[in-house]
Amino acid sequence: MPSIKFQHIPCHTESGLAYQHLHIQIATSNGLIEPHDLKGLKLPKEMIWNQGVVLEGKAPIWLYSYLTHLCHPTAWVACFDPRMGGAVVTSTHSDAVEVGQVLKVKLSRLVNQQSAIEHNIPTQCDRDSGSAILVCGPPGSGKSVLSYALRASLILRFPELPFLLHRANWDGEGNWSYETPDSKLVEQLVQEHERRMHINPETVMEIPFFFDRHTNATVSLREVLDLSIVDLGGRIQPEKYPLVERCTHSIIISSDPDKIPEWQQFCEPTLKPIAIIHSVLENRLEILRTEPYLEIIAGPWERGKTLTVPDILLDAVIKHCLPWLQ
Structure with missing residues (x-):
């Protein structure tokens, strides 16, 4: 079975421009591919070379780069960015579009729904917008590891x-x-490229604009996806409130039980709680309650070691945000 598959769908932009939507499907159990998977990769035979093409799907940058190369004979090439709710034109031979233009296309969700139907995965087709889970809590508790592990668990269960x-x-x-x-390389790169806006006097004034951008991105994500996981960071700041209001649910993770109430207050009354996780370093899973939300003691949350979330947490996410998948 090939590791990379495509769906080819004839479409029109909101302004009526005809184009073809190329949905990328990574057909591996973990959602990852290797560079050697590019060998022998071919575009669908249905490609219409005198039209433009929008590339869309979960895939590494280097695959998008190679597909842009393969699609060079088409009228133009654009890459769909769900955070913008549209496709950014990256190459063109046509006067109809220009490089850097954002084409308003809202078909990512429909394309994914067609994929889901092919794989016997039900979807919520009649809802205006998808759910957004805010993952939050104090620094050093494992928010980013939890977010990635939740992502991996969802991919494994619902590719x-x-x-x-x-x-x-x-x-x-x-x-x-x-x-x-x-x-070691990861740690080096993270330390070298982390930008602590809140302690740099040259960037602290940009914080409201930073979160405005992420607020708008979350709105766009909810328009085209069934679910968004939003990793917010470990500080309670007033600039974050508009983003909180654009989410629907919360998961709080904290290594300090005394910090949990202030994060609950931060999320209320806008967000529906899915879970509170008392983060620990040892290998442990203890269920404290299941209603009205899940509360567990769980760990460890370590990069490279914690690859998935406990089933009870994944089931709680599905119950609250994806009930049609139960």
Whole structure:
């Protein structure tokens, strides 16, 4: 079975421009591919070379780069960015569009729904917007590890579920930091490229604009996806409140029980609580309650070691945010 598959769908932009939507499907159990998977990769035979193409799907940057190369004969190439709710034109031979233009296309969710149907995964087709889970708590509790592990667990159970992990913070720990085997290199790169806006006098004034951007991105994500996971960072700041209001649910993780009430207050009354996790360093899972929300003692939350979340937490996420998948 090939590791990379495509869906080719004829479409129109909101302004009526005809184009073709190329949905990328990574057909591996963990959602990862290797560079050698590019060998022999071909575009669908249905490609229409005198039209533009929008590339969309969960895939590494280097795959998008290679697909842009393969699609060079088309009229133009754009890459869908769910955070913008549109596709950014990166190459063109046509006067109809220009490089850097954002084309308003709202089909990512429909494309993913077609994929889900093919894989016998039900979807919520008649809802205006998807859910957004805010993952929050004090520093050093394991928020980013939890967010990535939740992402991995969802991919394992529902490979074609339209969702995204969105990191609304500046710590520099993207998916790459959890998928790179060289832990020392990861630590070096994170330390070198982390930008602590709140302690730099030259950037502290930019914090409201930073979170405004992530607030708008969360709104766009909810328009096209069934679920968004928003990793907010470990500080309670007034600039974050608009972003909180654009989410629907919360998961609080804390290594200090005394810090939990202030994070509960931060999330109330806007967000529906899914879980409170008392983070510990040892290998442990203890259920404290299951209603009205899940409360557990769980650990460890370590980069490179914690690859999935406990089933009871995943089931709670599905119950609250994806009930049609139960």
